Amino acid sequence: MEKQLQDKARELLESGKADVIIGYGWNRDKSHTTPVFIKKAEDVGKLVFNKLCVNNLSVYLTRKYPDVYAMGKRAIVAKGCDIKNIVVMMSEGQLKRDEVHIIGVTCDGVIFDQDAWAKAEDGSADMGAELKDAVTATKCHNCDVRNPHLTDTLIGDKSNFTPPDEPVGFVFDKIKDIEKMDSRDKWQFWMGHFSRCIKCYACRQVCSLCYCERCISDKNMPQWIETSAHLRGNLAWNLIRAQHLTGRCTFCGECERACPANIPLNVINQKMSLVMGEAFDYKSGYDPKEHPPMIVFNPDEDKDDFIK
Amino acid sequence: MAKKILKRSDLTKLVASVGKAGGAFVAPKAVANGLVEYVFIKKADEIEFDYIVPGKSFKEANFPQTEVVARFKNDPEGVTVEGVELNPPRVVIFGARPCDAKSSESLNSVFTWDFIDEFYTKREDAMVTITVACTTGDNACFCTSVGIKPDDTDGSDLLLRETEGGDFTVEAVTDKGKAFIKEEKAVFTEGKATPKERTIFEPRKLDVDLEKIGEYLKDTDHYEGDLWADMARKCIGCGSCTYACPTCHCFDITDEGGFSETERRKNWDSCQFDFFTLHASGHNPRDRQYKRWRNRFMCKFNIYPGKFKTKGCVGCGRCVRVCPVRLDITEVMEEISGA
Numbered sequence: 001m002e003k004q005l006q007d008k009a010r011e012l013l014e015s016g017k018a019d020v021i022i023g024y025g026w027n028r029d030k031s032h033t034t035p036v037f038i039k040k041a042e043d044v045g046k047l048v049f050n051k052l053c054v055n056n057l058s059v060y061l062t063r064k065y066p067d068v069y070a071m072g073k074r075a076i077v078a079k080g081c082d083i084k085n086i087v088v089m090m091s092e093g094q095l096k097r098d099e100v101h102i103i104g105v106t107c108d109g110v111i112f113d114q115d116a117w118a119k120a121e122d123g124s125a126d127m128g129a130e131l132k133d134a135v136t137a138t139k140c141h142n143c144d145v146r147n148p149h150l151t152d153t154l155i156g157d158k159s160n161f162t163p164p165d166e167p168v169g170f171v172f173d174k175i176k177d178i179e180k181m182d183s184r185d186k187w188q189f190w191m192g193h194f195s196r197c198i199k200c201y202a203c204r205q206v207c208s209l210c211y212c213e214r215c216i217s218d219k220n221m222p223q224w225i226e227t228s229a230h231l232r233g234n235l236a237w238n239l240i241r242a243q244h245l246t247g248r249c250t251f252c253g254e255c256e257r258a259c260p261a262n263i264p265l266n267v268i269n270q271k272m273s274l275v276m277g278e279a280f281d282y283k284s285g286y287d288p289k290e291h292p293p294m295i296v297f298n299p300d301e302d303k304d305d306f307i308k
Numbered sequence: 309m310a311k312k313i314l315k316r317s318d319l320t321k322l323v324a325s326v327g328k329a330g331g332a333f334v335a336p337k338a339v340a341n342g343l344v345e346y347v348f349i350k351k352a353d354e355i356e357f358d359y360i361v362p363g364k365s366f367k368e369a370n371f372p373q374t375e376v377v378a379r380f381k382n383d384p385e386g387v388t389v390e391g392v393e394l395n396p397p398r399v400v401i402f403g404a405r406p407c408d409a410k411s412s413e414s415l416n417s418v419f420t421w422d423f424i425d426e427f428y429t430k431r432e433d434a435m436v437t438i439t440v441a442c443t444t445g446d447n448a449c450f451c452t453s454v455g456i457k458p459d460d461t462d463g464s465d466l467l468l469r470e471t472e473g474g475d476f477t478v479e480a481v482t483d484k485g486k487a488f489i490k491e492e493k494a495v496f497t498e499g500k501a502t503p504k505e506r507t508i509f510e511p512r513k514l515d516v517d518l519e520k521i522g523e524y525l526k527d528t529d530h531y532e533g534d535l536w537a538d539m540a541r542k543c544i545g546c547g548s549c550t551y552a553c554p555t556c557h558c559f560d561i562t563d564e565g566g567f568s569e570t571e572r573r574k575n576w577d578s579c580q581f582d583f584f585t586l587h588a589s590g591h592n593p594r595d596r597q598y599k600r601w602r603n604r605f606m607c608k609f610n611i612y613p614g615k616f617k618t619k620g621c622v623g624c625g626r627c628v629r630v631c632p633v634r635l636d637i638t639e640v641m642e643e644i645s646g647a
């Protein structure tokens with residue numbers, strides 16, 4: 001599969017169809033994968049794809065990266081779930097279909113936490129180790145895009161995986177637990193987690209759907225959200241972010257992975273996704289022509305009549 | 309003479325005794341799934357012993373994420389400004405690591421440089437640092453490559469070493485440490501012989517040359533070189549590295565509140581944010597993320613060593629572990645050392 005990927009990358013660079021390949025490479029110790037930007041055909045050997053390729057590289061397609069944009073025509077190595085984010089970006093006018101060459105890779109799931117992966121003596125990743133449920137991202141247990149849904153090039157063997165009817169895994173178990181709590185316990189649960197927030201904004205920076213150049217949290221005339229990392233400011237920030245992602249979040253899981261305070265952000269975003277599914281029969285990331293419900297004004301299709 | 313011993317089972321007494329005297333106790337605690345942090349604890353059974361270094365350093369104890377430094381009141385008579393007089397209690401930091409202990413000196417250089425920041429110094433004066441030498445570590449640890457040892461005493465008031473039996477031998481480093489032992493003599497006991505101590509962890513030695521890195525960074529030709537974009541383009545500017553780092557010290561002053569009452573706060577800030585250097589005109593001298601990352605590297609290995617005698621980086625490896633794109637500072641150090 002890697003050979004196929006590297007050959008394709010070479011072909012794209014040599015033919016001028018792409019000036020830069022945004023993909024995955026090894027770190028020095030081969031313990032983690034890390035984003036690479038391949039500009040020269042002779043460097044395509046650096047490209048890898050394996051179960052440690054957890055990053056959602058689509059963030060580099062946003063306007064937060066003018067230097068990546070300036071590199072020329074962009075091609076990106078993307079798993080099905082990463083492509084969901086690209087689709088949302090397209091549906092929101094952030095990216096045109098012909099502005100990026102999508103090298104879709106079929107996928108058997110990735111591990112959520114690269115540090116938790118089995119390590120060999122020298123600290124490198126043990127690629128022979130089995131992908132256990134416990135270290136596999138919840139999204140992968142429920143994945144319906146292991147065969148990527150929007151690509152220019154498809155790499156890898158077809159996956160025969162069928163996702164379960166009802167979502168399974170840690171995130172959904174937690175959602176069920178929280179649903180059973182009364183409002184006081186819910187409040188305490190979230191305040192307990194938000195109290196650890198340090199306002200680093202890693203959750204925002206890693207998310208390709210947080211593409212605003214001026215986030216509301218950075219606006220200080222007037223100031224909308226207190227920048228201080230006290231409980232009031234932390235609650236305001238996390239609620240605003242959850243709202244801004246409602247109906248848009250694709251559950252790529254990057255925000256939670258990046259959060260240095262281990263706040264279960266997936267649980268918030270997935271709960272919101274479930275609500276959007278029930279209310280609007282909508283799931284983000286599948287159709288670039290369909291707009292997320294919260295940015296659509298459409299009184300004709302409103303199933304409630306209170307507003308008419 | 310046999311070394312003094314602190315029994316693990318006596319920590320309960322120690323925590324209680326420090327609390328009774330009006331002090332606070334900070335120790336590593338498992339606060340969330342897979343995350344250990346230095347936090348204020350009330351009971352010894354909250355202490356976590358199985359950790360390499362906690363997620364963030366204990367700089368929070370002296371340099372909180374957010375704190376009020378002044379208050380304003382606006383009423384018909386006019387505006388009144390009220391300063392905040394700090395009178396911090398004793399804070400005992402238990403379970404510091406030698407790299408973190410060393411970093412206190414680095415923060416101190418900044419906060420006592422051209423202005424004495426009492427919000428920092430008063431807290432530091434009231435702090436007792438009890439370090440536990442490292443018997444475990446990982447591939448991100450690199451203290452020995454920046455001139456620190458995993459059982460260094462610098463910056464600690466007491467250095468503990470774990471014994472095979474799970475207790476600690478005690479080495480008093482400073483007068484403050486000696487005085488602390490005297491005050492808490494009920495828990496610092498003396499046996500006939502020193503029990504066997506656990507083997508100290510040996511971090512891997514990187515192929516780096518700090519002097520060469522310093523020279524490279526001083527050469528302004530390298531400032532606009534390709535290295536920064538090539539190695540740091542992947543940085544997403546999340547700021548986690550700076551918030552986790554024991555020597556990062558940047559803060560922002562912000563006013564918060566309403567019309568009649570306002571607080572002036574001192575909040576952590578990060579050079580990795582695009583807002584950090586954004587001018588009111590709209591111009592941003594560090595207009596790309598890799599330039600912000602270059603600044604962080606410059607700060608650690610050129611600016612800091614140029615201004616102070618203390619270390620810009622203590623090799624704790626936090627920035628490596630926490631980075632969501634695995635931008636590894638040691639890879640850049642090696643690249644420049646080999647250049």
Ligand code: SF4
Binds near residue numbers: 081110140143
């Ligand atoms: S969600 Fe699907 S495409 Fe994404 S990493 Fe998991 S299995 Fe692969």
Ligand code: SF4
Binds near residue numbers: 210245249250251269
């Ligand atoms: S909010 Fe989190 S899970 Fe959702 S798209 Fe953004 S990074 Fe991914």
Ligand code: SF4
Binds near residue numbers: 262
């Ligand atoms: S990544 Fe986590 S700690 Fe950082 S701002 Fe987001 S929620 Fe807070």
Ligand code: SF4
Binds near residue numbers: 552556622624
């Ligand atoms: S730069 Fe990284 S390794 Fe050095 S002290 Fe800071 S967090 Fe630790």
Ligand code: SF4
Binds near residue numbers: 545547601
């Ligand atoms: S180096 Fe890593 S941790 Fe630091 S700001 Fe960049 S992406 Fe975040």
